[in-house]
Amino acid sequence: MTCRELADFIMSYLTGDLAPEVRAEFERHLTLCGNCRSYLATYQAAVELSRRALADPAAGEDGEVPEELVKAILDARRR
Amino acid sequence: MRPQPEGSAPGRDTLPGMGPRSGRRGSDAASDEDAALLAELRAGDERAFEMLVRTHSAHLLAVARRFVRNDEDARDAVQDAFLSAFRALDRFEGGCRLSTWLHRIVVNACLMRLRTRRRKPEQPIDDLLPTYKPDGHHTAVFVDWSPSAHDALERTETRALVSACIQQLPESYRTALLLRDIEGLELDEIGRLLDVTPNAVKIRVHRARQALRTLLDPHFRQESRP
Numbered sequence: 692m693t694c695r696e697l698a699d700f701i702m703s704y705l706t707g708d709l710a711p712e713v714r715a716e717f718e719r720h721l722t723l724c725g726n727c728r729s730y731l732a733t734y735q736a737a738v739e740l741s742r743r744a745l746a747d748p749a750a751g752e753d754g755e756v757p758e759e760l761v762k763a764i765l766d767a768r769r770r
Numbered sequence: 771m772r773p774q775p776e777g778s779a780p781g782r783d784t785l786p787g788m789g790p791r792s793g794r795r796g797s798d799a800a801s802d803e804d805a806a807l808l809a810e811l812r813a814g815d816e817r818a819f820e821m822l823v824r825t826h827s828a829h830l831l832a833v834a835r836r837f838v839r840n841d842e843d844a845r846d847a848v849q850d851a852f853l854s855a856f857r858a859l860d861r862f863e864g865g866c867r868l869s870t871w872l873h874r875i876v877v878n879a880c881l882m883r884l885r886t887r888r889r890k891p892e893q894p895i896d897d898l899l900p901t902y903k904p905d906g907h908h909t910a911v912f913v914d915w916s917p918s919a920h921d922a923l924e925r926t927e928t929r930a931l932v933s934a935c936i937q938q939l940p941e942s943y944r945t946a947l948l949l950r951d952i953e954g955l956e957l958d959e960i961g962r963l964l965d966v967t968p969n970a971v972k973i974r975v976h977r978a979r980q981a982l983r984t985l986l987d988p989h990f991r992q993e994s995r996p
Contacts, residue, residue: 693906702976729912730900730983733990736916737983738951743923744932745836745952756827760845764823764852765816 692716697727701734804868811859823852826869830876836948837880839937847883851876877953881963884945892940898981915990922990935985939978946971947978 692700697720703709704717721728810818830851834844855875862871901909922928936944942964949960950971957968957975964971 693902694908695902695906698900698908698980702972702979726908726912729914730908732914732916733912733919733987734979734983736919736990737986738979740919740923740932740986741936741947741951741982744929745936745948756824756831757845760831760848761820761823761827763845764827764849765820767849767853768819768856 692720694720694724694727694730697721697724698730701731705735799865799867801867805864807868808859808862808864811856819856822868826872827852829869830872833873833876834880836933836936836952837877837945838883839941843883843887844880847879848876850879850882854879877949878963881945884941892942895940895943895977895981898939898984899977900980900984912987913991915987919986919990931989932986935982938985939981943974943978943981946974947982950975951979 697717700709700713700717704714709717721731807818807822811822827848830848831844834847834851835841838844838847851872855872862868903909919928923932936947939947945964946960949955949963950957955963957971960971961968966974
């Protein structure tokens with residue numbers, strides 16, 4: 692298995708959907724290739740970072756709501 | 771009043787194509803506070819409507835901005851979402867919290883906007899994907915910055931950085947990533963929402979994750995240096 696092929700299989704590997712023989716090849720490549728170990732670790736980190744960053748109410752996303760939006764919503768309801 | 775889009779019938783606690791997040795149904799049931807507010811809303815209490823809007827708008831606007839980027843579209847999506855919710859109050863069964871129900875409605879409203887508005891050609895994602903030598907090895911050398919990245923998430927600026935990098939993703943890839951990794955939807959559900967095959971969704975999500983990794987790399991690689 693090449694690095695390119697491993698990268699293509701990452702998502703299936705993480706969800707446990709690889710056929711046993713392919714999984715074995717995937718894991719064998721990881722034992723031999725430090726670069727792919729780093730790539731996989733940072734791929735997983737990117738996924739986890741996005742989940743934690745956007746799931747956090749204090750992430751800085753939730754700011755003040757424009758008063759005109761509140762008014763527009765309530766006015767539209769009354770129409 | 772704009773017609774309700776087919777396939778998005780708020781009022782059911784789970785929208786078509788957006789099943790409940792697995793394992794959370796029991797703990798996500800409507801609270802006593804929700805039940806009291808719902809009764810006031812159904813009775814037409816104006817203060818209840820205002821409370822609902824003021825309580826939830828900030829979060830819903832933040833969610834909308836993740837999907838539609840343009841602030842005007844985000845506000846319109848939030849307005850659409852509340853109006854849809856107001857029309858569907860009698861059909862809300864309390865199987866989830868009001869906040870969860872509203873969240874699902876605004877995501878659906880954003881997807882409707884993305885489907886119907888005219889889009890500029892999307893920037894290609896190829897520049898953000900890994901490259902390979904003819905023998906299949908990566909051209910780049912990677913550094914495992916994952917341990918320091920998780921620690922860095924304690925800082926507000928790090929969370930803002932991650933959010934900003936997600937915003938840089940091309941729209942169709944960002945949407946797929948948000949639906950899968952943030953909203954927690956299954957590939958087939960996402961496929962129905964986006965009108966593509968589950969395999970196409972899988973490829974988009976994977977490429978979006980790879981692109982996000984590329985965007986985050988220079989920031990966290992720097993942080994990981996001793």
